[in-house]
Amino acid sequence: MELISGNIKLRAFRITDADRLTLLANNKKISRNLRDGFPNPYTRDDAVKFIQQCLEMQVVTFFAIEFLGEYVGNISLSPCKDVYRKSAEIGYFIGEPYWNKGIASAAVNLITEYGFKQLDLMRIHTGVYEYNPASQRVLEKCGYNKEGVFIKSIFKEGGFWDEIRYARINPYVAQLDP
Numbered sequence: 001m002e003l004i005s006g007n008i009k010l011r012a013f014r015i016t017d018a019d020r021l022t023l024l025a026n027n028k029k030i031s032r033n034l035r036d037g038f039p040n041p042y043t044r045d046d047a048v049k050f051i052q053q054c055l056e057m058q059v060v061t062f063f064a065i066e067f068l069g070e071y072v073g074n075i076s077l078s079p080c081k082d083v084y085r086k087s088a089e090i091g092y093f094i095g096e097p098y099w100n101k102g103i104a105s106a107a108v109n110l111i112t113e114y115g116f117k118q119l120d121l122m123r124i125h126t127g128v129y130e131y132n133p134a135s136q137r138v139l140e141k142c143g144y145n146k147e148g149v150f151i152k153s154i155f156k157e158g159g160f161w162d163e164i165r166y167a168r169i170n171p172y173v174a175q176l177d178p
């Protein structure tokens, strides 16, 4: 499974991505914007375990991002459960040397189309921490709407922060009456 737009490709992970994943993910400027499950320091063991989990997935929803043929980051859709099963949470990071080249925006557009057209999702959402304007900008560029602010819901690095919730609704699906 590959999703391509210009110089950007989303593809399945390979175990050979482990070294570059470790190199790019081991960065506080990245982990401070993500859940605590994304470790810092980020070791090669963390990378190998993560890639192995991705390789075991039945449906591919976690992708490696390539820019000009080189692995530069991760993007994922985590499907929700129960009555939320037509929703998924989007997550992503780009290695710092590759920031501000439009890579995240292209990857978000690709995986959003995949989620709506192939996974039949109605809604894709995420929460961005208040101190992350770059990610807010990415989501806005990709047609996500700001839905609300969860005040002081994040406890990160010893402080409380607002989470800004963004979502996009599937434009290809009509709402069915119950």
Ligand SMILES: CC(C)(COP(=O)(O)OP(=O)(O)OC[C@H]1O[C@@H](n2cnc3c(N)ncnc32)[C@H](O)[C@@H]1OP(=O)(O)O)[C@@H](O)C(=O)NCCC(=O)NCCS
Residues within 6 Å of the ligand: 029, 030, 031, 033, 034, 091, 092, 093, 094, 095, 098, 099, 100, 101, 102, 103, 104, 105, 106, 126, 127, 128, 129, 132, 133, 134, 135, 137, 138
């Ligand atoms: C957020 C992140 C994914 C953006 O990746 P990227 O490839 O640089 O994103 P893009 O180049 O597509 O777009 C970035 C946009 O943010 C803007 N931007 C960057 N820094 C900014 C800042 N401090 N304030 C406001 N806007 C900013 C850029 O100018 C660009 O907008 P533009 O195209 O209108 O000029 C990347 O910085 C990252 O991985 N950060 C750490 C992990 C993270 O935050 N993940 C998302 C969690 S919700």
